[in-house]
């Protein structure tokens with residue numbers, strides 16, 4: 001597909017402050033065709049501000065923003081972009097079919113109504129009024145409106161918040177389909193399993209700074225933490241004092257240890273407790289990686305934007 005993996009949207013050294021709050025403190029981001037970039041970060045990290053800058057909803061204090069190589073408010077590029085923000089501002093009284101037909105009419109080659117219904121799971125909802133739908137159903141309508149113009153670039157700001165598991169999985173399938181067609185997607189989410197399931201690349205923002213950027217695997221590998229679990233009578237407070245043990249606590253008969261080097265800890269556990277059983281060692285998942293990065297206690301150097 002044309003344009004796959006080429007940069008469709010970028011922030012270069014973008015800074016934005018609201019009063020004393022540095023919402024973005026010199027951030028670089030690139031969204032590529034045929035890829036999904038997940039933007040993660042705690043509340044107030046600057047994720048929505050980054051999307052707002054890319055959409056030209058507000059001006060930057062410094063740095064540059066480009067959508068398809070043009071300024072973001074340029075109308076010719078806006079037509080190539082689909083957007084699903086946290087607040088939608090959709091009229092309550094319109095029927096879903098009316099909303100979809102109206103939005104489709106803005107585009108030269110929109111997706112068919114049937115495709116929109118199938119992609120967003122809107123079966124049986126077309127004749128309903130928007131204001132009468134449940135929160136999850138409204139979210140699906142917002143998704144359909146964002147994709148009905150066959151956007152090359154899609155911004156999804158926490159798209160699955162409020163969706164049940166089935167609806168979330170359905171939306172994941174739809175997002176994967178769009179990415180496979182060559183669409184570039186920037187997705188913000190608080191669900192780390194969502195980033196693990198969908199993202200080609202992940203960027204982690206914290207207090208306006210990019211603290212890590214890479215593939216899901218790179219981010220996991222970047223962290224040396226291992227989680228060790230076993231059934232042992234060794235006191236947690238004693239194990240907590242061993243070298244390479246970052247944390248040790250007891251959960252009933254089970255000892256749970258977080259370590260920055262599993263092998264010496266496992267060796268000592270086996271040496272000190274001949275009755276030890278049920279030993280498990282796990283690498284940190286994205287959830288642990290994310291928490292560690294945003295806590296700023298990573299043993300390894302995070303990839304800073306200077307290094308990107």
Ligand SMILES: Nc1ncnc2c1ncn2[C@@H]1O[C@H](COP(=O)(O)OP(=O)(O)OP(=O)(O)O)[C@@H](O)[C@H]1O
Nearest residue numbers: 018021022023041042043044045046047048049050
């Ligand atoms: N228009 C505004 N006026 C004043 N402060 C703002 C404005 N927009 C954002 N901020 C501040 O900038 C910071 C970043 O906000 P932003 O909404 O980008 O965070 P976020 O990562 O999207 O958070 P969340 O996960 O809660 O949606 C926050 O401290 C927020 O209060």
